[in-house]
Amino acid sequence: MADIxxxxxxxxxxxxxxxxxxxxxxxxxxxxxxxxxxxxGVVWKTLGTQVKxxxxxxxxxxxxxxxxxxxxxIELISDRPLHINLREIREVLKEFPDRAMIxxxxxxxxxxxxxxxxxxxxxxxxxxxxLNFGCPHGxxxxxxxxxxxxxxxxxxxxxxxxxxxxxxxxxxxxxxxxHSVVPAGKACVEAGTNALSLINTIQSVTGVDxxxxxxxxxxxxxxxxxxxxxxxxxxxxxxMLTTIAQNPITRQVPVSGIGGISTWKxxxxxxLLGASNVQVCTxxxxxxxxxxxxxxxxxxxxxxxxxxxxxxxxxxxSVPTLTNWEDLDINYHIVANINQDKCIHCGLCxxxxxxxxxxxINLAYGKPYNTYSIKEEECVGCNLCKLVCPVEDCITMVxxxxxxxxxxxxxxxxxGLPLNDH
Amino acid sequence: MxxxxxxxxxxxxxxxxxxxxxxxxxxxxxxxxxxxCLFCYDAPCMKxxxxxxxxxxxxxxxxxxxxxxxxxxxxxxxxxxxxxxKVCPVEKLCEGACVYNLLEEKPISIxxxxxxxxxxxxxxxxxxxxxxxxxxxxxxxxxxxxxxLSCAHVLSREGxxxxxxxxxxxxxGLMTYGxxxxxxxxxxxxxxxxxxxxxxGIEILYGRxxxxxxxxxxxxxxxxxxxxxxxxxxxxxxxxxxxxxxGVEDAISFIYNLRTNPYNNIQxxxxxxxxxxxxxxxxxxxQAKRLGAKEVTLVYRRTQDEMPCTExxxxxxxxxxxxxxWLAAPKxxxxxxxxxxxxxxxxxxxxxxxxxxxxxxxxxxxTFTLEVDMIIxxxxxxxxxxxxxxxxxxxxNGKITIxxxxxxxxxxxxxxxDCVNGGKEVVDAVQAGKDAAKGILNLIMKTD
Ligand SMILES: Cc1cc2nc3c(=O)[nH]c(=O)nc-3n(C[C@H](O)[C@H](O)[C@H](O)COP(=O)(O)OP(=O)(O)OC[C@H]3O[C@@H](n4cnc5c(N)ncnc54)[C@H](O)[C@@H]3O)c2cc1C
Ligand SMILES: Cc1cc2nc3c(=O)[nH]c(=O)nc-3n(C[C@H](O)[C@H](O)[C@H](O)COP(=O)(O)O)c2cc1C
Numbered sequence: 001m002a003d004i005x006x007x008x009x010x011x012x013x014x015x016x017x018x019x020x021x022x023x024x025x026x027x028x029x030x031x032x033x034x035x036x037x038x039x040x041g042v043v044w045k046t047l048g049t050q051v052k053x054x055x056x057x058x059x060x061x062x063x064x065x066x067x068x069x070x071x072x073x074i075e076l077i078s079d080r081p082l083h084i085n086l087r088e089i090r091e092v093l094k095e096f097p098d099r100a101m102i103x104x105x106x107x108x109x110x111x112x113x114x115x116x117x118x119x120x121x122x123x124x125x126x127x128x129x130x131l132n133f134g135c136p137h138g139x140x141x142x143x144x145x146x147x148x149x150x151x152x153x154x155x156x157x158x159x160x161x162x163x164x165x166x167x168x169x170x171x172x173x174x175x176x177x178x179h180s181v182v183p184a185g186k187a188c189v190e191a192g193t194n195a196l197s198l199i200n201t202i203q204s205v206t207g208v209d210x211x212x213x214x215x216x217x218x219x220x221x222x223x224x225x226x227x228x229x230x231x232x233x234x235x236x237x238x239x240m241l242t243t244i245a246q247n248p249i250t251r252q253v254p255v256s257g258i259g260g261i262s263t264w265k266x267x268x269x270x271x272l273l274g275a276s277n278v279q280v281c282t283x284x285x286x287x288x289x290x291x292x293x294x295x296x297x298x299x300x301x302x303x304x305x306x307x308x309x310x311x312x313x314x315x316x317x318s319v320p321t322l323t324n325w326e327d328l329d330i331n332y333h334i335v336a337n338i339n340q341d342k343c344i345h346c347g348l349c350x351x352x353x354x355x356x357x358x359x360x361i362n363l364a365y366g367k368p369y370n371t372y373s374i375k376e377e378e379c380v381g382c383n384l385c386k387l388v389c390p391v392e393d394c395i396t397m398v399x400x401x402x403x404x405x406x407x408x409x410x411x412x413x414x415x416g417l418p419l420n421d422h
Numbered sequence: 423m424x425x426x427x428x429x430x431x432x433x434x435x436x437x438x439x440x441x442x443x444x445x446x447x448x449x450x451x452x453x454x455x456x457x458x459c460l461f462c463y464d465a466p467c468m469k470x471x472x473x474x475x476x477x478x479x480x481x482x483x484x485x486x487x488x489x490x491x492x493x494x495x496x497x498x499x500x501x502x503x504x505x506x507x508k509v510c511p512v513e514k515l516c517e518g519a520c521v522y523n524l525l526e527e528k529p530i531s532i533x534x535x536x537x538x539x540x541x542x543x544x545x546x547x548x549x550x551x552x553x554x555x556x557x558x559x560x561x562x563x564x565x566x567x568x569x570x571l572s573c574a575h576v577l578s579r580e581g582x583x584x585x586x587x588x589x590x591x592x593x594x595g596l597m598t599y600g601x602x603x604x605x606x607x608x609x610x611x612x613x614x615x616x617x618x619x620x621x622x623g624i625e626i627l628y629g630r631x632x633x634x635x636x637x638x639x640x641x642x643x644x645x646x647x648x649x650x651x652x653x654x655x656x657x658x659x660x661x662x663x664x665x666x667x668x669g670v671e672d673a674i675s676f677i678y679n680l681r682t683n684p685y686n687n688i689q690x691x692x693x694x695x696x697x698x699x700x701x702x703x704x705x706x707x708x709q710a711k712r713l714g715a716k717e718v719t720l721v722y723r724r725t726q727d728e729m730p731c732t733e734x735x736x737x738x739x740x741x742x743x744x745x746x747x748w749l750a751a752p753k754x755x756x757x758x759x760x761x762x763x764x765x766x767x768x769x770x771x772x773x774x775x776x777x778x779x780x781x782x783x784x785x786x787x788x789t790f791t792l793e794v795d796m797i798i799x800x801x802x803x804x805x806x807x808x809x810x811x812x813x814x815x816x817x818x819n820g821k822i823t824i825x826x827x828x829x830x831x832x833x834x835x836x837x838x839x840d841c842v843n844g845g846k847e848v849v850d851a852v853q854a855g856k857d858a859a860k861g862i863l864n865l866i867m868k869t870d
Contacts, residue, residue: 064457064485065453065454065456065457065485066457344521344522344524344525345462345466345521345524346460346462346463346465346521347462347463347464347465348460348461348462348463350463350464351463351464363464367469368466368467368469368470368519369466369519370464390460391525
């Protein structure tokens with residue numbers, strides 16, 4: 001059995017799964033249930049000045065009959081009184097000393113407010129702090145949340161204030177609502193943050209109700225831009241994570257990966273691209289805390305199969321494989337192959353290729369079943385047919401190199417090789 | 423043992439004749455199933471539908487909450503798409519071809535999904551088609567069954583006025599008078615006919631029989647074209663002794679009575695034998711059982727490998743508790759006091775294949791006798807040979823012959839459906855009506 005225990009900045013947890021700062025972590029009753037279910041840690045719902053929420057707070061995007069492919073909210077930071085939160089944090093820490101307790105913070109925009117809040121939170125015995133520079137709605141209008149994270153200089157300043165006061169590890173949570181997360185990430189690292197976490201939610205409009213014509217969530221006939229998360233945002237989060245894992249400055253600190261993690265596979269992918277641990281929100285909000293069981297078991301089995309005994313054996317392992325386009329090998333060439341024994345004649349590969357790709361699939365009419373085959377000389381190896389094929393391993397991409405040696409785009413141009421082969 | 427009616431209670435009848443293929447009760451049910459559809463290209467299901475309904479498209483439209491569009495997709499290929507969703511032997515058509523079968527997975531419930539969309543359209547009377555302006559052309563259709571109605575609908579959409587001559591008092595043909603009661607209700611059949619005619623331009627004259635109330639010459643003279651869609655008639659005679667005894671019934675009339683009278687009025691024996699193994703035989707047997715017959719036995723001269731009904735239909739009969747005797751050919755019907763009392767059968771064996779490729783049964787010389795009080799004959803329907811030959815319509819054993827344009831040997835007179843093919847399914851008749859409409863339009867809209 002692999003060891004899936006995690007050590008993030010010295011903060012230990014029995015597994016690398018923390019619940020992200022959000023409703024699942026906003027009070028003692030939830031957090032106790034989460035720990036009983038087996039979660040490794042929590043980032044307590046963001047604390048700051050007292051706020052008031054509206055009713056009708058969430059909306060979602062469904063896809064192909066599946067609910068909540070993407071999730072959206074217009075909630076603010078914790079709307080419960082600070083002293084109650086602090087008391088409950090203390091109580092939970094006493095009951096579950098082996099779990100990570102991080103507290104998310106978003107103070108008013110002054111050194112005093114941040115430092116005062118930090119002092120109160122540290123008094124609870126919490127293991128770490130997470131600075132919420134990411135909330136995309138409600139708080140930015142008050143000069144907080146994403147407004148801080150979007151301006152690297154403001155972010156740097158706030159992190160400096162925090163680091164003057166903090167005696168426990170500080171994680172800075174980045175907003176994805178920027179063209180690149182690297183500038184803010186760099187500023188925070190330079191200002192002394194001990195770690196980064198990303199992503200927070202992405203500004204969104206999930207849809208418009210076609211009867212009322214009001215976007216959702218509908219708050220008395222009006223709506224507001226919300227924050228998007230859930231499975232839909234995972235690819236975006238992975239890309240942002242990788243840029244942090246690759247930058248020479250930001251990669252000096254550990255990263256807690258967040259955004260659309262629903263399964264152990266998602267979690268492994270985040271870790272392969274540089275996350276030391278992961279945080280989950282939407283998946284828990286959709287299914288409850290019980291998902292932690294498969295998150296752990298799946299990870300464990302995968303590690304055993306791959307021969308990884310600790311998380312550190314594979315964290316960041318895939319980062320170097322994401323390179324620049326111009327470094328890719330142009331001599332690498334693959335063509336599709338259809339396994340006729342597995343083919344169910346649905347024609348999805350054919351129509352995708354014929355209408356939108358390279359007309360590389362041949363249709364031999366049959367009633368009721370057509371036969372489809374690849375025109376190898378036309379196939380550019382784009383993968384589209386394989387992606388749309390509903391049968392596992394029916395379409396495979398077979399390597400047929402154009403040349404034995406590695407040849408990248410720069411070399412290709414230098415050698416004056418022919419550009420257009422179609 | 424007398425043949426009597428009223429063997430069961432009202433609620434027993436109700437239960438026995440309730441819908442055999444219940445619809446989706448909820449949007450979610452339909453949506454889960456619709457989302458399972460892979461949306462195949464040049465889809466095998468569509469190719470296996472005689473009317474070529476664009477199945478992936480109408481299912482996709484269910485997933486996008488475009489039920490009107492879904493119903494339109496169905497009805498534009500098959501105006502009896504509602505009825506077909508309840509009566510089609512889908513296991514050998516669309517669902518039998520679904521690619522999920524090749525994955526050893528349950529095929530998409532195409533019929534149920536089709537019913538989901540069409541039920542709503544019919545219940546809510548959605549007007550999904552608009553007639554083109556009147557062309558000045560008039561066509562007579564004989565027979566308000568699936569073939570006739572399908573033809574009428576296509577023609578009316580194109581701005582042709584249609585008069586339908588129907589000998590019965592209701593439309594729908596065998597849909598109303600022949601198909602098993604647990605597949606479609608009389609109310610549904612009536613609603614379906616109303617829905618089809620609500621387009622306008624289709625007038626059905628009930629109680630008007632060709633050959634009695636009106637002649638083919640008259641129709642030919644009064645209309646720009648005529649479409650004969652008269653279906654086929656009663657079951658062929660067995661040609662054995664005792665056929666006239668009381669208690670020997672024709673399956674078509676037995677079912678006709680059942681579809682037009684309250685169940686407690688229908689007489690049924692205690693020990694019933696049904697002769698044949700086609701769809702009609704199965705329907706007669708299962709419905710006799712559901713009316714309260716204690717014992718129902720199907721006798722068939724060949725084996726299961728040669729039976730004309732589908733496996734799914736055979737299973738309905740088996741589940742209803744009907745017994746089956748393979749390789750048994752009726753030889754003689756025995757009677758007592760003018761009433762049927764037994765059926766003597768030859769025990770058969772299979773010999774060499776006949777012209778249809780099926781192995782012919784031959785007598786072994788052995789016989790056995792079943793004690794019965796009712797015999798239902800279901801050995802294939804006979805065409806209306808008298809009417810056909812009286813009118814000198816070219817035919818093969820009473821089946822009207824048509825050319826590739828759907829036209830008979832009479833000028834301007836077309837034919838299609840069971841009266842041409844000898845008896846297939848509703849969906850084939852609907853397609854025949856469409857084909858005829860195309861031929862008719864080519865003829866009457868010719869600008870020369
Ligand atoms: C017992 C039984 C069960 C069946 N079950 C199924 C099933 O489950 N699924 C399926 O798809 N198919 C089934 N069929 C077959 C199906 O009903 C027929 O293929 C279909 O109805 C044929 O349509 P049609 O329009 O050609 O003929 P019909 O439906 O027979 O319609 C012919 C119409 O013409 C009228 N008519 C006849 N003669 C005249 C005349 N001289 N003047 C005026 N009107 C006339 C008739 O009254 C009738 O209304 C079944 C058939 C039978 C007998
Ligand atoms: C309803 C809701 C409230 C949230 N509140 C906070 C918050 O108070 N502080 C914070 O840092 N992130 C907050 N988040 C963002 C999550 O912590 C997380 O970054 C984001 O949802 C992406 O992860 P996921 O895809 O697993 O949900 C909230 C998310 C949701 C859905």
